[in-house]
Amino acid sequence: MTSHDGTAATVIKVGEGTHSYSVTVGRGLDSTILTAIPESVLRVLIVHQEPVAGRARALAKALESDGRKAFTVEIPDAEQAKGVETLSELWRILGTQDFTRSDLLIGVGGGAATDLAGFAAATWLRGIDVIHVPTTVAGMVDAAVGGKTGINTAEGKNLVGAFHTPLAVIADLEALDGLPGHDVSAGLAEVAKAGFIADERILEIIEADPRRVLDTRASEFAEIMTRAIRLKADVVSEDLTEKGRREILNYGHTLAHAIERHEQYTWRHGDAVAVGMVFAAELAHRAGYLSSDVLSRHRSVLTSLDLPTYYRKGQFAELREAMARDKKARGATLRFVILEDTEKPVRLEGPSEDLLEECYDAISA
Template structure:
């Protein structure tokens, strides 16, 4: 018997949309309501062979074209953006078409940006297949591609029409990518829900074992928190910036170690630097700092950043989207369950936190 679907609504007035969560949802008909005739599936070389046929089987009444990109962060590029636009034009896709993103965060970000720009905007739908995408990037309408000068420098806020999260997709995810998603789950507990953080501490073994019930709850609670934040601040003018806990430091790690660190791993290490900075400023207790480190460790995530000169950290972090008036603003935990966005220009304090949580041999789990 099919597991009951759980639904969350992202409340954005006329642009509100559902997030459906459950096991086996890729096998249901219809996948989404009111899909147009012309559909473009954007997927990658890893996810396509696993799930494209299953999705296409539910879309037999539609004219479906698939565009497949390479796997990895490097695929979120201007070249691939142009190639997908070329595919849409070559197949005479009109403004009534829709784009379905089938894959992880790279696929979703890229496909969403294409949807936001093709003929000034066409509908798109998210079918995230990684845990990181299910709890974070597929929800909230952030779309982007990377530029050699930095991550996500070219993009748009553009909401999907719907998100379908099939928890069975996580069974084919490798351990490293699975752990990356857990880094974003932990983030929600730190910034918004102390009870959820305590639940994660109590159920980390279940999550490491990919227990279905534990996963469903963790995904649902993460999506609930993100949906509430997005509804309150869609375009990241205030509270939505808190969702970037660990990301300012993490993006610097990613930029400097592009080939060896994944996004979730960099966020985990970045979260520890942010927490350490607050502890050194006397605003986060030693107990709370230890709880954060212990949970990240328990979920098999790195908690030490690679060593690099402070000037290099500065170069990458000054490109962060939270820079305002020339001052970098950091998302910082004030307690487990609460965080703030704060401008800090004291690079001596920032450097001390980085040094405390860096190690010459620090690396992501390869």
């Protein structure tokens, strides 16, 4: 498969059997979206955020030209979209427009758009198809791949959701060319995470030339994006419902989700994950698992990507309460993904409160 500029697109298979699908990574992939839609589909609901409204309208026009009925609905940006009220509006549209099990949704935008569209698809008529068209870095390497869907509640992030594999994921790198630099940096936190837990080559590429990595048109950027997507595809293919190895993808996320909730979702997810990874590295180091060199490498790699590695002092009590609601927790026991070394993730259960506070002090500024 080739992109419209003649370069080869990469097709990465995820899963086996009825839960299998492909992630296509390349540039200029608009036609790939249309070919991914089965001929039996008569109605398509495109769920999108305001920054990609033009892309959604163009897609709807192409679908109408192809003889289908296409509807668009704009949702709020970022995590503000992932609420019951927005989900209810999607259900209303699906009902009033007579969507059946042979129809589908398309999520266009960041991770919030694909999470929400996926959950609406999972719950409408107990499951209809969805195609994800992520238009952010984190959406491509994380949210859109793996079949996790969900919404937020006042009690925490993604506590209500379902596993619902998409029909296809189209990761068009051209969609990233106009993103603000901070949004690119924030998304690359998830790419760096992939490097720390399983693919050190990603870290080496970042360390060789961070500025090239931050350029969405550079070959280095395309390589680390593709490597991160392939890693996630491999992990979720082995463990669709997070009962085993998939948990390593939560590296840094225990504290990150607590920070996001504490900041009322005004922090970018990747910024929170960057701080969360440094916290996890401090935890691993102080618990005797991780060397000081790898701990230092966390700070140097993330700083080179313009990501934060510290959080405010005096917030531990509130964050500790939020961490208790983490999905990896079992009863009152906190469970963390930590590293023994680069590419060697393990699980740490029930660290002492003193150790947690000590690690928090080490990342406070």
